[in-house]
Amino acid sequence: MRISRTLSRSRVTVAVSAIAAIGLVAGCSEGGTSSTGGAKKDGKVTITMGLFGVMGFKETGLLEQYERENPGVTIKAEIAGDEQTYYTALQTHLAGGSGLKDIQGIEVGRAKEIVDTQADKFADFADVKGTDHFQPWKLNQVTTPEGKVLGLGTDIGPMAVCYRKDMFEQAGLPTDREEVAALWAGDWSKYVETGKKFKENSKNSELAFMDSSTGLFNAMIYGSSEQFYDKDGELVYDKNPVVKDAWELAAEAGGSGMTAKLRQFQPGWDPGLANSTFATTVCPAWMLGHISEKAGPANKGKWDVAKAPKGANWGGAFLGVLEKSPVKAEARKLVAWLTAPAQQAALFKEIGNFPSSKEALTQPEVSGAKSPYFSEAPIGEIFGAAANDIPAEQILGRKDGTIKDIFSQGLHLVESKGRKPSEAWDTTDERIRKAVG
Numbered sequence: 001m002r003i004s005r006t007l008s009r010s011r012v013t014v015a016v017s018a019i020a021a022i023g024l025v026a027g028c029s030e031g032g033t034s035s036t037g038g039a040k041k042d043g044k045v046t047i048t049m050g051l052f053g054v055m056g057f058k059e060t061g062l063l064e065q066y067e068r069e070n071p072g073v074t075i076k077a078e079i080a081g082d083e084q085t086y087y088t089a090l091q092t093h094l095a096g097g098s099g100l101k102d103i104q105g106i107e108v109g110r111a112k113e114i115v116d117t118q119a120d121k122f123a124d125f126a127d128v129k130g131t132d133h134f135q136p137w138k139l140n141q142v143t144t145p146e147g148k149v150l151g152l153g154t155d156i157g158p159m160a161v162c163y164r165k166d167m168f169e170q171a172g173l174p175t176d177r178e179e180v181a182a183l184w185a186g187d188w189s190k191y192v193e194t195g196k197k198f199k200e201n202s203k204n205s206e207l208a209f210m211d212s213s214t215g216l217f218n219a220m221i222y223g224s225s226e227q228f229y230d231k232d233g234e235l236v237y238d239k240n241p242v243v244k245d246a247w248e249l250a251a252e253a254g255g256s257g258m259t260a261k262l263r264q265f266q267p268g269w270d271p272g273l274a275n276s277t278f279a280t281t282v283c284p285a286w287m288l289g290h291i292s293e294k295a296g297p298a299n300k301g302k303w304d305v306a307k308a309p310k311g312a313n314w315g316g317a318f319l320g321v322l323e324k325s326p327v328k329a330e331a332r333k334l335v336a337w338l339t340a341p342a343q344q345a346a347l348f349k350e351i352g353n354f355p356s357s358k359e360a361l362t363q364p365e366v367s368g369a370k371s372p373y374f375s376e377a378p379i380g381e382i383f384g385a386a387a388n389d390i391p392a393e394q395i396l397g398r399k400d401g402t403i404k405d406i407f408s409q410g411l412h413l414v415e416s417k418g419r420k421p422s423e424a425w426d427t428t429d430e431r432i433r434k435a436v437g
Contacts, residue, residue: 037076038102038327045330049077050101052086055154055317057338060350066337073330083107094118102325103335106151108316109401111141114150116233116398123321123328125149125335133341133359135387137394142318150320152339153356155347157284157315158386159219159308161191162291165375166302167279171202177377181307188220188309189249195258198279208278211262211269213254213415214408215282220246223312223390228404229397235436237403238429247407247425254415261416263408270294276302284314285354285383292373305377311389316356354383361387399436406431 037048049057057063063075078101080086087110093099106114114122125131126149131139138153161184165175173194174180184190195209210216221227224242229235237243253259260278262269264287272278273294283291283305295303319339321331337343344355345363360366361384369380397403410428413419419427 036100036102036322036325038325038331040327044072044074045327046074046076047103047327047331047334048101049075049103049105050086050090051077051079051105052083052107053079053081054351054353055079055105056347056351056353060347062338062343062346066334073334075334094121100322102322102327102331104320104322105154106142106318106320108141108318108396109404111318112229112396112400113398114320115142115144119144119148119150121323122150123323123325123332125152125321125332128152128332128336130336130340133357135356135358135390136392137390138316138356141394141396142320151318152335154317154319154339155286155315155344155353156356156387156390157286157313158354158383158390159222159282159284159312159314160382160386161280161306161308162283162288162303162374163280163306164276164278164299164302165304167202167204167207167276168198170204171198171207171279173198173201175304177304177306177375180304184309185307186309188216188246191216191309192249192253192258195253195280196256199256199258206277208260209258209280210253211260211264211272211278211281213250213259213411214263216253217246217250217407217411218314218404219282219308219312220249220310222314223310225391225393226395227397228400229395231395233397235397235432237432247411248421250411251414251421251424254411255421259415261412263412265290273299282308285379286315286352288371288374288379289352292371300373301375303373304375305371305379305382307382308386311386311391313387313390313394348380354387358388402435403432406435 039046051057058077058079063077067073067075087107090104126147131152134153135156138156139149142150144150163180168175168180183194198209221243226236226240227243228237260272262272262278264281273291274296276299291303319335321328321335325331341357341359341363344357344360345365347353348355348369349365355361355366366380367384370376371379406428410424413424413427414421
């Protein structure tokens with residue numbers, strides 16, 4: 001099976017107006033008014049969903065399929081293109097107790113905050129049968145200390161390295177994906193060493209080896225069980241050697257001139273792809289669609305995918321059901337179906353959202369997937385192996401997303417402003433402590 005084009009949830013492809021994104025929606029059920037939009041009437045059920053970006057359920061026709069297979073069920077999905085806007089609205093609705101959908105999407109970066117502060121608002125999936133197909137760490141991310149499971153997993157973001165074969169060739173480096181992966185096998189520092197060789201031997205001095213140091217930093221920390229917080233919810237980024245090592249290596253790369261100084265998904269990154277200004281980028285599975293779109297048809301076949309030095313995960317989401325939903329049982333049934341192995345495999349086949357289901361990884365449409373854009377790279381095999389290499393425990397923190405963004409800004413001080421890594425670290429540390437309280 002081949003994937004000719006995939007989509008990234010980071011893209012703002014499906015948008016709603018700001019009013020629709022934050023407006024209050026009320027629905028009725030048998031017996032009275034509810035704070036959610038679902039309803040039961042005359043034996044028929046309406047289930048509402050609040051989603052963001054391209055989660056794929058509506059775009060691929062899965063919701064219509066479920067309606068056909070379950071007569072009497074109507075599903076109404078409202079999709080916000082921007083996750084930040086979506087989550088701000090969700091927090092407002094949870095605080096006010098109105099405007100909520102029966103099913104709400106939860107981005108992995110918000111999971112810990114939901115677990116810590118909103119667990120009573122969401123239904124428990126712990127007793128749902130047949131959920132042992134997920135990666136062992138996936139549901140742990142939305143499980144409370146008491147064992148309440150606040151949702152079921154959709155996709156994940158196992159990581160690889162996307163690279164330009166033509167740029168490697170002109171710099172005297174191998175182009176075969178197996179040989180390329182061997183250059184940095186087991187150690188991100190070897191990736192940086194490869195960058196130094198690239199810069200030394202490149203016939204084009206204007207070409208950068210990587211897009212930015214922040215992608216490297218993220219890949220390194222996301223490959224560790226413990227990142228910014230420990231199991232007790234205490235901040236440990238300033239003591240965690242994983243974070244320190246990632247900072248030092250990323251700062252070294254950023255200050256060496258081997259990066260294009262283009263932070264992923266920030267202004268300038270898309271033109272950098274289109275204008276072929278860098279040779280590599282650390283890429284989770286969902287990023288391939290964005291690269292292929294922004295790099296354009298002219299660069300098809302020039303890109304390839306190689307195994308990353310170590311397993312890591314960037315991204316993913318969950319579907320949760322509101323405790324007070326008037327159609328809670330029906331909504332839980334729908335969530336279990338949407339996140340089942342067959343549906344996860346179908347989503348990957350259609351739009352490239354990589355399954356969080358171990359069972360889905362073994363299905364032919366996933367395990368045998370290749371990407372024509374990325375030189376027929378066996379992406380199902382590469383990202384499947386990466387998914388299985390992700391640490392079995394992933395400790396999330398309440399402000400992980402905020403901290404990651406501040407670290408990105410700190411590395412930008414080194415990369416683009418010429419600040420010393422030690423000075424940039426002190427600034428970053430101060431900003432984090434102010435942001436998280």
